[in-house]
Amino acid sequence: MANQTPLEDSPDTAAGEPAIRLVASCKLPTEWGVFTLHGFEEAATGREHVALTMGDLGDGTPVLARLHSECLTGDALFSLRCDCGPQLEAALAAIAAEGRGMLLYLRQEGRGIGLLNKIRAYRLQDEGADTVEANLRLGLAPDLRKYDIAAEMLVQLGVRALRLMTNNPRKIRALEKAGIEIAERVPLQIEPNPHNAGYLRTKRQRLGHLLAASGLQPDETAP
Numbered sequence: 001m002a003n004q005t006p007l008e009d010s011p012d013t014a015a016g017e018p019a020i021r022l023v024a025s026c027k028l029p030t031e032w033g034v035f036t037l038h039g040f041e042e043a044a045t046g047r048e049h050v051a052l053t054m055g056d057l058g059d060g061t062p063v064l065a066r067l068h069s070e071c072l073t074g075d076a077l078f079s080l081r082c083d084c085g086p087q088l089e090a091a092l093a094a095i096a097a098e099g100r101g102m103l104l105y106l107r108q109e110g111r112g113i114g115l116l117n118k119i120r121a122y123r124l125q126d127e128g129a130d131t132v133e134a135n136l137r138l139g140l141a142p143d144l145r146k147y148d149i150a151a152e153m154l155v156q157l158g159v160r161a162l163r164l165m166t167n168n169p170r171k172i173r174a175l176e177k178a179g180i181e182i183a184e185r186v187p188l189q190i191e192p193n194p195h196n197a198g199y200l201r202t203k204r205q206r207l208g209h210l211l212a213a214s215g216l217q218p219d220e221t222a223p
Ligand SMILES: Nc1nc2c(ncn2[C@@H]2O[C@H](COP(=O)(O)OP(=O)(O)OP(=O)(O)O)[C@@H](O)[C@H]2O)c(=O)[nH]1
Pocket: 067, 068, 069, 070, 071, 072, 082, 084, 087, 108, 109, 110, 111, 112, 113, 118, 121, 122, 131, 135, 165, 166, 167, 168, 171, 188, 209
């Protein structure tokens, strides 16, 4: 069986030690504005996550937020197979436009299956499988992500209520279960391209994403 990257389930470690700790923060100027970058480390695994914040987050009013799971191909390598890169940019632009908000960049690549398994899954998608079926054919669940660690990062940054930019109801449910209030869902729908329209359609039909159907064509493997 392919290598599966296990994800930590709970923010509680032995002896009540925090599951994740803030290690260092710095300024991060971007093309949309100057954010503060906070680096975190998971106690159990050493996995590193970051949060980008802007403005005063501690006044108790819900914070415009994005929880973005790592997608090396879409975020850094310009892949058109998914909507991750444009969502990342749109979220940072929206936060900067408000002058207040946060983006958590969570190192759970490939919906938690890891980079190499995602490449294996893409290979199966090249051969006709959809994004859910590809995971299943590798013996992996369609979505292995957890949000307990993210909830703990929010709390450590003084945030307990969000206006969450997402189309993913599972993300909302998981955060609510972890004690975070979702005051509002802010849709984050990107204009599809010929390479990701089938992927987005599968997300809507098989993963329950709240996406408008228009423009989502069935061909996930368009060249
Ligand atoms: N296994 C697998 N993972 C994928 C595929 N395409 C994208 N991903 C991963 O899907 C994840 C996308 O995460 P998010 O941007 O948080 O989006 P989401 O949970 O789908 O929902 P939104 O908040 O609505 O964007 C990233 O970890 C990507 O690496 C794929 O075909 N297979």
